[in-house]
Amino acid sequence: MTANAPAFSRACELFNDDVFVPLEGILPQPVFVKIEALNTAGSVKIKTALNLINTMEKEGQILPDSRIIESSSGNLGVALSMICAGRGYDFTCVVDPNASARNIKIMEALGTHIVTVTEPDENGGYLGTRIRYIKRLLGEDPRVVWTNQYANPANAEAHRQWTATAIDQRFPRLDYLFIGAGTTGTLMGCVRHFRAHRPEVKIVAVDVAGSVTFGCKPGKRHIPGLGASRRPELFDPAGLFAMEMIDERDTIGMCRHLAQRHGFLAGGSTGTVLAAVLAWKPRLGKEAVIGAISPDLGERYLDTIYNDDWVKARFGEVPRLGFSPATAA
Numbered sequence: 001m002t003a004n005a006p007a008f009s010r011a012c013e014l015f016n017d018d019v020f021v022p023l024e025g026i027l028p029q030p031v032f033v034k035i036e037a038l039n040t041a042g043s044v045k046i047k048t049a050l051n052l053i054n055t056m057e058k059e060g061q062i063l064p065d066s067r068i069i070e071s072s073s074g075n076l077g078v079a080l081s082m083i084c085a086g087r088g089y090d091f092t093c094v095v096d097p098n099a100s101a102r103n104i105k106i107m108e109a110l111g112t113h114i115v116t117v118t119e120p121d122e123n124g125g126y127l128g129t130r131i132r133y134i135k136r137l138l139g140e141d142p143r144v145v146w147t148n149q150y151a152n153p154a155n156a157e158a159h160r161q162w163t164a165t166a167i168d169q170r171f172p173r174l175d176y177l178f179i180g181a182g183t184t185g186t187l188m189g190c191v192r193h194f195r196a197h198r199p200e201v202k203i204v205a206v207d208v209a210g211s212v213t214f215g216c217k218p219g220k221r222h223i224p225g226l227g228a229s230r231r232p233e234l235f236d237p238a239g240l241f242a243m244e245m246i247d248e249r250d251t252i253g254m255c256r257h258l259a260q261r262h263g264f265l266a267g268g269s270t271g272t273v274l275a276a277v278l279a280w281k282p283r284l285g286k287e288a289v290i291g292a293i294s295p296d297l298g299e300r301y302l303d304t305i306y307n308d309d310w311v312k313a314r315f316g317e318v319p320r321l322g323f324s325p326a327t328a329a
């Protein structure tokens, strides 16, 4: 287990920062993929959740009778559900219709209260509506505490101290690191670490078309994980080498390619990040050492990305790898 990992006191808080897989066939050289799905809770988000709760406990913001609330497309909700159940906190997760049904079932099994908002916000997403709901509750009950993953520095700090350090230790040489942007906690934590210690590492931030985080036009998105209909407070483009936007059809094409050609059943954000790596193929050079973060696996997307009917209903056809010219192999 990683040297930087805390001494785990509960099984539900375990994570493993040491798994990197060389993925062949996307570029002439291997792409080193950091697999986060082997953490408890099945995603990168256990580290975010752990540091949010630890920090807020330490600062006296969470008390034994606190009622914790968070807005999550699923993975942070699952991770917080586990930690809250383990530590005896009441937890409510505010989700929207894009949240995976499996994640909701897991959270319910862990005793979490689920609230689903269905009214789109002014940008066509649901984040604004989810946050308005939380703010209303905060005004009604003084025991309610919002971990606020979009603005809480403890989110990025988790990834600075754990995720980025683990990547740094694994690669004596690293030229490019591709990272997806949701709350941008993973991204900002890595930017902070590498700017301070290895500024030569070029960080490419990846988001999906329809997200407003990088300043692009809002639009409809269907796959949870990456993207936001409201720019996360944590996001700061300083220190990024580049920002790349990927069409969700390329996400699906890449996910299905990885599953059927590589036996790698990837989650949606992994497909998006690797579609960005492929789009960058002409710019990377054959000698460059490339890393990419894979936040979760595909089991949670069997009814969506990997379901032909779901895909056809939203995109008209099942996209193949190379849907757009940028990702044509």
Ligand SMILES: Cc1ncc(COP(=O)(O)O)c(C=O)c1O
Pocket: 043, 045, 073, 074, 075, 076, 180, 181, 182, 183, 184, 185, 186, 187, 224, 225, 226, 267, 268, 269, 270, 295, 296
């Ligand atoms: C599957 C998946 N990928 C990527 C991300 C984005 O990570 P971050 O919020 O640190 O930007 C999330 C966040 O929820 C996620 O669930």
